[in-house]
Amino acid sequence: MPAADLVLTGANVRTLDPALPYATAVAVKDGRIAAVGQDADARDWQGPVLDLGGASVVPGLTDGHSHPLWGLDLATGTDLSHVTDLDGLRAALRDAIRVDGWVLAHGLDHNVFAGKPPHYDLIEDALSGDPAHIRLYDAHSVLASRAALAAAGIDGPRVFAERASVVCDAGGRPTGHLVEHAAMDLLAPFLPRTPQAVRRERLLALLGQMAATGLTGAHVMDLGPADLALLTAIEEQDDLPVRLSLHPWCMPGADAEHLALLTALQSEHGRSWRVGGVKLFMDGTVEGGSAWLDYPDCHGQGSEAFWPDPAAYSAAVRALHRAGVPTATHAIGDAAVRHVLNTVDGLGAGGPRHRIEHIETLGDEQLARFARLGVAASLQPPHTAYTRTDRSDQWSVRLGGERAGRAWRFRDLRASGAVVALGSDWPIAHYDARQILRTARCPLGAATGSGLDGLAALEGLTTHAALAAGEEAVAGRIAPGYRADLTGLVLDPVTAPADEVADAPVVLTVSGGRITFQS
Numbered sequence: 001m002p003a004a005d006l007v008l009t010g011a012n013v014r015t016l017d018p019a020l021p022y023a024t025a026v027a028v029k030d031g032r033i034a035a036v037g038q039d040a041d042a043r044d045w046q047g048p049v050l051d052l053g054g055a056s057v058v059p060g061l062t063d064g065h066s067h068p069l070w071g072l073d074l075a076t077g078t079d080l081s082h083v084t085d086l087d088g089l090r091a092a093l094r095d096a097i098r099v100d101g102w103v104l105a106h107g108l109d110h111n112v113f114a115g116k117p118p119h120y121d122l123i124e125d126a127l128s129g130d131p132a133h134i135r136l137y138d139a140h141s142v143l144a145s146r147a148a149l150a151a152a153g154i155d156g157p158r159v160f161a162e163r164a165s166v167v168c169d170a171g172g173r174p175t176g177h178l179v180e181h182a183a184m185d186l187l188a189p190f191l192p193r194t195p196q197a198v199r200r201e202r203l204l205a206l207l208g209q210m211a212a213t214g215l216t217g218a219h220v221m222d223l224g225p226a227d228l229a230l231l232t233a234i235e236e237q238d239d240l241p242v243r244l245s246l247h248p249w250c251m252p253g254a255d256a257e258h259l260a261l262l263t264a265l266q267s268e269h270g271r272s273w274r275v276g277g278v279k280l281f282m283d284g285t286v287e288g289g290s291a292w293l294d295y296p297d298c299h300g301q302g303s304e305a306f307w308p309d310p311a312a313y314s315a316a317v318r319a320l321h322r323a324g325v326p327t328a329t330h331a332i333g334d335a336a337v338r339h340v341l342n343t344v345d346g347l348g349a350g351g352p353r354h355r356i357e358h359i360e361t362l363g364d365e366q367l368a369r370f371a372r373l374g375v376a377a378s379l380q381p382p383h384t385a386y387t388r389t390d391r392s393d394q395w396s397v398r399l400g401g402e403r404a405g406r407a408w409r410f411r412d413l414r415a416s417g418a419v420v421a422l423g424s425d426w427p428i429a430h431y432d433a434r435q436i437l438r439t440a441r442c443p444l445g446a447a448t449g450s451g452l453d454g455l456a457a458l459e460g461l462t463t464h465a466a467l468a469a470g471e472e473a474v475a476g477r478i479a480p481g482y483r484a485d486l487t488g489l490v491l492d493p494v495t496a497p498a499d500e501v502a503d504a505p506v507v508l509t510v511s512g513g514r515i516t517f518q519s
Contacts, residue, residue, distance in 0.1 A: 001027065001029075001034060001035055001044075001045060001046075002029065002034075002046075003029075003046040003047045004027040004028055004029045004034050004035075004045055004046065004047030004048075005028050005029055005030065005047060005048075005513060006027070006028040006047060006048060006050065006484075006510070006513065006515070007025065007026070007027050007028075007042055007045050007047045007048065007049045007050065008025060008026045008027075008028075008049075008050050008052055008057065008486070008488075008508075009024065009025045009039050009042050009049055009050070009051050009052070010024065010039065010051040010052050010053050010054060010055075011023075011024055011025070011026070011052040011054070011055055011056070011057040011488065012024065012054060012055070012056045012057065012492065013025070013026060013036070013056075013057045013058075013478060014056065014057070014058045014458075014478075014492065014494065015036060015059070015477060015478040015479060016058070016059055016458075016459065016462055016463050016476065016477045016478065017036070017477045017478060017479040019479065020036055020037075020479070023036045023037055023038060023478070024037075024038050024039045025037050025038060025039050025041060025042035025045075026057065026478060026486065027042070027045050027047065028484040028486075028510070028513045029047075029513075030513065031483065031484055031512045031513035031514075032480075032481060032482065032483060032484055032513065033478060033479060033480050033481065033482045033483075033484050034480065035480060036478055036479060036480060050508075052488055052507060052508065055488045055489065055490055055507045055508070056488065056489050056490070056491055056492040056493070057478070057486055057487070057488045057508070058458060058462065058478075058486075058487050058489070058493060059462040059463070059475075059476055059477055059478050059485060059486065059487070060214075060215075060216030060217060060462070060475075060483075060485025060486050060487050060509070060510065060511060061214045061215050061216060061217075061433040061461040061462065061487045062215070062216060062217040062218065062219070062461055062462065062465040062466070062469075062475070062476075062485075063210070063215055063217070063218040063219065063423045063424050063426070063431060063433065063436070063461070063465075064219050064378050064421035064422050064423035064460070064461070064464075064465045064468060065219055065221055065357055065378050065380055065421075065423030065424070065425050066218040066219065066220055066221070066423055066424055066425065066426045066431060067139075067220065067221060067222055067425070067426060067427065067428075068203060068206055068207060068210070068218060068220060068242075068244070068426065068431075069203070069220060069222055069223065069224060069227045069230075069246075070222040070224060071206075071426055071427040072194065072199050072202050072203060072206070073194060074106055074135060074139050074427050075106055075107070075427040076099075076104050076106065076194065077096065077097070077099060077103070077104025077105050077106060077133075078092060078093075078095075078096040078097065078103070078104065078105040078106075079105075079106065079107050080092055080105050080106065080107045080108040080109075080134070081107035081108075081109070081137065083108060083109065083112055084109070084111075084112065085112060085114070086112060086113070086114075086122060088112070089108065089112055089122075089123065089126075090123060090125065090126035091126070092105070093105065093123055093126040093127060093132065093134075094126045098130060099192045100192040101130060101131065102130065102131050102132065102133060102148075102191065102192055103127060103130050103131070103132035103133070103134075103145070104132075104133055104191070104192070105132070105133070105134045105135065106134070106135040106137075106427065107135070107137050107427070108134055108135065108136050108137055108143070109136075109137050109386060110136060110137070110138075110287035110288075110386075110394045110395075111386070111393050111394050113394075115394065115397070117167070117175065117177065118136075118141075118143045118167075118175065118176065118177040119143075119175045119176060119177065120132075120143065120144065120145050120146050120149075120175065120176030123143070123145065124145065124146060127145050127147070129147055130145070130147060131144075131145055131147040131148035131150075131151050131190075132144065132145035132147070132148055133145075133148055133187055133191055136287070136288070137386065137428060138285040138287060138288060138428060139427075139428060140179065140180055140181075140284045140285045140288050140290060141177060141178060141179045141180070141184070141285075141288045142177075142178045142183075142184045142187065143176050143177055143178075144176045144177075144178060144187060145176060146176070148176075148187060148190075149174055149176060151187075151190045152186050152187050152189075152190050154166060154174055154178075154186055154187075155173075155174065156168065156172050156173070156174065157172065157174075158183065158186070160180075160182040160183065161182070161252055161253045161308075162180065162181070162182050162251055162252040162253070162306060162307065162308065163180060163252075163283075163284070163290065163304055163305065163306045163307070163308060164178075164179060164180035164181060164182035164183040164184075165178075165179045165180070165183055166178055166183050166186070167179060179284070179288050179289070179290055180284050180288070180290055180306070181251070196226065196230060199230060200230060200233065200234055203230070203234070204234065204238060204240075204241070207240055207241040207242040208241045208516070208517075209431075210241070210242050210431050210433075211241040211242055211509045211511065211516040211517040212506060212509070212517045213431065213432040213433045213434055213506060214433045214434065214487040214488075214489065214506045214509055214517075215242055215431065215433045215487075215509070216242065216243060216485040216486070216487060216509060216510065216511040216512075216516070217242060217243040217244070217245070217465075217475070217485060217511065218242055218243070218244055218245070218423075219245045219247070219276070219328075219378075219421075219423065219465070219468070219469055220244045220245060220246045220247065221247050221279045221328060221330075221357065222246075222247065222248070222249060222279065223246045223247065223248035223249070223265075223275065227246070228268055231244070231270055231273050232270060235270045235271055235272070235273075239271065239272060239514060240270075240271075240272040240273060241511065241516040241517070242272075242511060242516070243272045243273065243485070243511055243512060244272065244273040244274075245273075245274060245275075245276035245277070245469055245471075246273060246274065246275045246276060247275075247276065247277045247278055247279040247328055248262055248265055248275065248278060248279065249278070249279050249280070249281075250262055250278050250279065250280045250316055250320070250327075251280075251281070252306070252307045252308060252309075252312065252313075254316055256319070259316060259319045259320060259323075262278050262320065262325065263320065263323040263324075263325055266324075266325055271512075272511070272512060276326070276469060276470075277325060277326040277327060277328055277352075277469075278320055278325055278326075278327050278328070279327075279328050279329075279330070279357075280313065280316065280317070280327055280328070280329045280330070281306045281307075281329070281330040282305055282306055282307065282310075282313060282329050282330060282331040282336035282337075282339060282340055283305060283306050283330065283331060283332055283333050283335075283336040284306060284332070285332060286302075286332060286333070286360060286361075286394075286395045286398050286399060287386075287394045287395055287398065289301035289302060289398070290302070290306070291332045291333035291336065291360070292304060292305045292306070292331075292332075292333040292335040292336035292339070293333040293334060293335050293361075293399075293403070294333075294334045294335045294338075294363075297398040297399060297400070298397060298398055298399075298400060299398065301398075302333060302398075305335075305336065305339065306330075306336075310339055313339070313343070314339075314342075314343040314346070317329075317343050317344070317347075317354070318343075318346075318347065321347050321351050321352065321354070322351075324351065324352055325352060326352035326353055326354055326355070326470060327352075327354045327355070328354075328355045328356075328357055328378065329354070329355070329356055329357065330357045330358060331356050331357065331358065331359065332358045332359070332360045332361070333360070333361065334361050334362060334363050334366070334403070334406075337356060337359055337362055337366060338366060340354075340356050340375075341356075341366060341369045341370070341373060341375060344373050344374075344375050345369070345373055352470065353374055353375075353376060353467070353468070353470050354374075354375055354376070355375060355376035355377070355378050355421070355468050356370075356375060356376070356377060356378065357378045358378070358379065358380065358383075358425075359377055359378075359379055359408075359409070359413075360383070360395075360407065360408060361399060361403045361404070361406045361407060362406055362409050362412075362413075363406060367409070367412055367413065367416045367418075368416050368417075370413060370416060370417075370418035370419075371416055371417035371418045371419075375418075376418070376419040376420075376421055376464070376467060376468035377413045377418045377419065377420050377421070378420075378421045378422075378423060378468060379408055379410060379413075379420065379421075379422060379423075380422070380423050380424060380425040380428070380429060380436075381408070381410065381422060381436055381438075381439035381440040381443055382424055382425075382429030382430065382435055382436060382439050383408070383425065383428065383429055384407070384408055384439060384443040384444040384445050384446070384447040384448075385429070385439070385444045385445065386445070387404075387407065387444065387445030387446040387447065388445045388446070389444075389445055389446070389448055391404050391445075391446055393445065393446070395446065396445075396446050404446050405446075407443075407445075407446040407447040407450065408443055408446075408447040408450055409450055410440060410443065410447075410450050410451060410452050410456075411450050411451060411452055411456075412450070414452060414456050419464050419467045419468055420452075420456070420459075420460050420464055421460055421461075421464050421465045421467070421468035421469075422436055422440050422457070422460030422461050422464075422465070423436065423465075424436055433461060433487075434489075434493075434501055434502050434503065434504060434506075435502055436460075436461060437457050437458065437461065437493055437498070437501050437502070438498045438499065438501055438502035440452050440456075440457035440460055441453070441454060441457050441498040441501075442498045442499075454493065454494035454495060454496075454498075454501075455494050457493075457494075458493055458494055462476045462477070463476040463477060464476075483512060483513075484510055484512060484513040485510065485511055485512065486508065486509070486510040487506070487508070487509055487510075488506065488507040488508035488509070489501075489504045489505070489506055489507065490504055490505045490507060491504050505519060506519060507519045
């Protein structure tokens, strides 16, 4: 074997390769796995040696759903994720730093309102008349202050090409609650801008922090107008600490020209990033009342799809499929999931793999269809923390007992034979890969009892993440010829208790043969 770039020895290597499940030594050359074996074999390998002193090494962990690009803007201003009630919200807003006169905040849990409709009247006394833009945790709605609405000229309901709303009271006056992307975008031109140089610094820092939790890659479910230029500029001088697979959005109203543009984007790539599919939305969120459900929630909401004409969504997926473009569709409600599965069912055999993101409530009759149709299920275990075991949270209350009892069916989907990729949805939940592993095994709140075993949880961030991205021939295993993505932990994430995995020290992260973190 030619001299390696890196030789790891003294490790407990869980390869996830059936041909050689366990090893103690790995050699890396030109970004690929060159050899896998025992320490005795490594005596004949040439190259710099790193003895891991008994640490566990697994295939590099990949976040199956993340927003490190869009999240640079989403996670701006005051972090409200710690706020639990209205008094705490008002206190946080009083102390919030103003940016160009604006209060910018994010991460607010819907449960803070305790069932009350979000309204700017609930926060005005804490703002001293300043414009405020407060993102709810799910990033599908915003609470804007009276001054913010005035700045944007929002004084009544609006009609949108996609499912979105400026929520108004009985008199037609906006409450400040803007639901879904088109409504939230009304404020975007008036918000303080983050300079591209600052976004560059923040992205590199963020990806470095992700690598420190063991992440080697992420499936990025967005791609903004300036992001290709940003990534290209970064790689002129630096390497990305985490490999990114990017999915530009396809929104209602997309015509043939736009679909052709999305198809052309699939050829864009850098050393550590590539465009790898298209993201679509079939619905919104349960708490925001915009999830598409088989029957309405307790407030009479949830009976409509994000695409006002669901058939137009299906036509867009068919066009992308014919062009060889894989799709990832946001579908939280049972009706939304069914429509996506029905769409894929009509595509016929062959072609790219398609996937569904989130799948928060799912009926028994849909379980087996994922495996039969080859649709990957992409779920985010940390989201379960926004629910409560007694089902007093807004997610559970809106859905009611029956549907809340079908929450985040990790175990049932795996048992049905489906590919189950796992992720964080950062900044909706924290990106820490160890927390994803923990909550996959021990889901919280309404999803308690639906967890995976240790091996299935690890596969959700490795082999199944690779399958969901169509990369199973090059990623997700530690085997000769596979990409050299490796994560080293002080313990085995499969056999160690889930709570210990959650804060297990990371000793080494290798992405594409490059050491991106070392303790």
